[in-house]
Amino acid sequence: MSEFLPKEVREGLELARKADLKRRSRLRVQVGEDAYPILRSWETGFALDAENAPHLRGLVDLYNGGVHLYQCxxxxxxxxxxxxxxxxxxxxxxxxxxxxxxxxxxxxPIALLGR
Structure with a gap:
């Protein structure tokens, strides 16, 4: 069906899909002071928006809102x-x-009680 849609409509639908994924996901990856929202995650990895994501490599931290989940x-x-x-x-x-x-x-015993 998507081959019948004009290019502008397909691009608009893709932008809307990415915006929806960013809005629903609280997960983010933090590298130093920079943070990037995670679009999708699975057991062996995750995906970021290619327009904003650098070619990350090395040690990063994964957060769900303000909760530190993993060091990866x-x-x-x-x-x-x-x-x-x-x-x-x-x-x-x-x-x-x-x-x-x-x-x-x-x-x-957890603690020592005095007299």
Whole structure:
């Protein structure tokens, strides 16, 4: 059906589709001070708008609104249908506290109560 539509109409529909994806997605990738909205994401990567996205490579942070989700090592893999596709080399969940370096017994007391 799209081959019957004029070029201007197809371009307008594509721009509207991208705008809708940007508006619905709260996910963003942050590189230093720069942030880019994520159009689509999946288990092994994500896609950004090709017009605004640089060829990112290296360590980036993924956020959902203000929540830090992942620290990722990425590489730009391809450009398809106006989207720049990035693949994860490493994807580590962000945590808000340091990991324990010892085993904590579940029945151990939490605090010492004084008299």
């Amino acid at each position: 090592l990425i590489v730009a893999s391809s450009e398809e249908a106006g989207e720049m596709i990035y693949e994860f080399k490493r994807n580590t969940a962000a945590v808000d506290k340091a990991p324990l370096d010892f085993y904590r017994d579940e029945t151990a």
